Amino acid sequence: MGSGRARLVTFLSGFCLKNNNCHLTHTTNLDLGLTSFCRRFSKNRPHLHKLIQSTMDASEYSASSHVGPVKMKINSPEFHSLFTPGLLQVKQLFQQNNHQLCFAGGAVRDLLMGDTPKDIDFATTATPEEMIAMFKREDIRMINEGGVSHGTVTCRVHEENFEITTLRIDRITDGRHAIVEFTKDWYLDASRRDLTINSIFLDLQGNVIDFFNGIEDLKSRKVRFVGDASTRIKEDYLRILRYFRFFGRIANDDASFDQDAIAAIKAGGEGLLGISGPRIWMEMSKILRGNYIAKILRQMNHCDVLQYIGFPKEVDIDSLEVIYNKTKHLNVNHMTYTSALLPTEQDVLRLEERVQFSRIERKTSLFIILYRDKIKLDDPKRLKFCQDILIDIPPHEGCHRDFLMEVLKYIGDFETMQQLQDWKIPKFPVNGKMLRDAGVPKGKTVGIIMKSLKEMWKESDFLLSPSELLEQIPKLLESVE
Known part of the structure; x- marks a missing residue:
């Protein structure tokens, strides 16, 4: 028997066993068995007819190829x-x-x-x-x-x-x-x-x-499932996210989603609930680093896929699209686009619980959500506001300049982003020993005085010297007492 026909018989026999509604025997009249079977079942099963045809076509390859x-x-x-x-x-x-x-x-x-x-x-x-x-x-x-x-x-x-x-x-x-x-x-x-x-x-x-x-x-530039899309998806529901990931990888501006694939994704999306969080996030984070992110996420939302993987049921795709169109020429952290779909800090934590993303991913998203509405594009002092944010973060918590850059990308403030990129964060010139030597008593008073001096230093655009700051201590002690 030809190899193509052998494959077809193997498939049809498996189909019969799986569906428990037909029989195909290896008789001497094999051609009649195949013909009868195909006539009987391909009429109402277009996907089966396609698969049978592709199988027979595949059997026609050159004899020189093994x-x-x-x-x-x-x-x-x-x-x-x-x-x-x-x-x-x-x-x-x-x-x-x-x-x-x-x-x-x-x-x-x-x-x-x-x-x-x-x-x-x-x-x-x-x-x-x-x-x-x-x-x-x-x-x-x-x-x-x-x-x-x-x-x-x-x-x-x-x-x-x-x-x-x-x-x-x-x-x-x-x-x-x-x-x-x-x-x-x-x-x-x-x-x-x-x-x-x-x-x-x-x-x-x-x-x-x-x-x-x-x-x-x-x-x-077309992304299609092999054979019947619903069958492929039911074999592994993660293929839903792989479909969208590869669309972002190979599509061009004129590419459209395969409608057979989309129909199968809509019907089978709930199956993602049974996929582990890390597997979900491995694929999703690649989608968020790819191309056509807004187009893909809009389609995913239309298919209800986003809610099945941990995002809120209601997401603002229009705002995401505005952010994406402003920043797609930049190197944008994938958590910036993720944050556009998360209205609150609680939404970040719920998504983290579902997909188990990393600590740095959580911190990035929480930082964006905290500051995205506090930095105003029409505020002439927004650069100083951003500088103060960086000054106030303790050094042991790491450099948050990258986080702040993502906030500025998010709101489209590229001018402040450039100014901040070249700014060297100054070091506050006063320490605890200097305060004690100046007569500040131990205990909580040290913290109170230190905080007041730092505010004075920030208001001076970080220009006050150590001696100028220490001169303020007597007045500050009087106010504390």
Whole structure:
């Protein structure tokens, strides 16, 4: 039986078992069984008809290819730069042991977009046990052995790590995790991936293997799920956020959201409630660091996604869009855009409880919310107000200049931001020992006098000298008494 037809039979048999409403037997009249089945079920199942058709199309690839349909060949400098001594040794080892090895996922996507990949993943027909035995024979070190149960073996060659994963299919999924089964079928592995642009393989000769038209989607800047969007989402609800993240990564000004994807996201968004906070925030923080943030968050809000991941039910997307349009040319902290969706400090703490973001992320957002309404663009003394904020923060709490810069970006005060960027924070010239030497009694009086002197120093634009400040102590002591 042709490999495409074999895949189709495997899929249809699984479909029958899952739905418990049909039967397909491996009879001698297999063609009749397939034809009858397709006629019966594709009529009312457009998504199934598409999948059957794509499967049969995929079976037509060139007999010269052992992996899949070769859509193009890459011969770029970025591609050749990947072939380090370590990779050449790994390539030779897999060839000697008759195992197929390809670049997979993001590395292929980056190369097709003309970029040099930062993270490189590999897929192979070798099982984890075969890889482990092969590396042991060659005395090659292996690390991160926790991934073996999911098919991933990481070897270290010439001081480089190579993460290699066995082709697999997801046998059982619960919306968060999957029980996998290993396979040697590249189509089956591609079909369980999330997006068409992430389902492309590239063999080590430069042949691009594309079962689901990911290349065309990349060219047209389109983000689509592989096969039926609802099915992909139900396998792992985090794919909802991955959809939006990759939209921000590959879209251009003319790109629009895939309506099949949006409909599936609206229907399945509540599934995000079952995803752990750290996994949510890992994806969400990347969205907030990407492109088209306002457009994406507006669509996410329209699909009710934001409330499922910890944001308030009512958010001000219009204000966020104003802030984003003013600052998208700047290097903006992702918590600045996050804060635009959080009306109060309590909203920050509730989001933190849900997604467990870092202490510095919490402090950034709380700082923005505290000061965003206190700095007024029409106040001629706003630079002095910002300087006083920095002076009043104790040194042991760290430099809050970066926090304050984010507030100024938030409100669009780029003039004060530039002035403050070049300002060197002066050090208050009086300390406790100087006060005691000047006759200030120990105890709370020291703190009272110190605070009063600091206010005088600030009012002088930080110009009063230590001696000029200490001269004020007698008058201050009288007022305290």
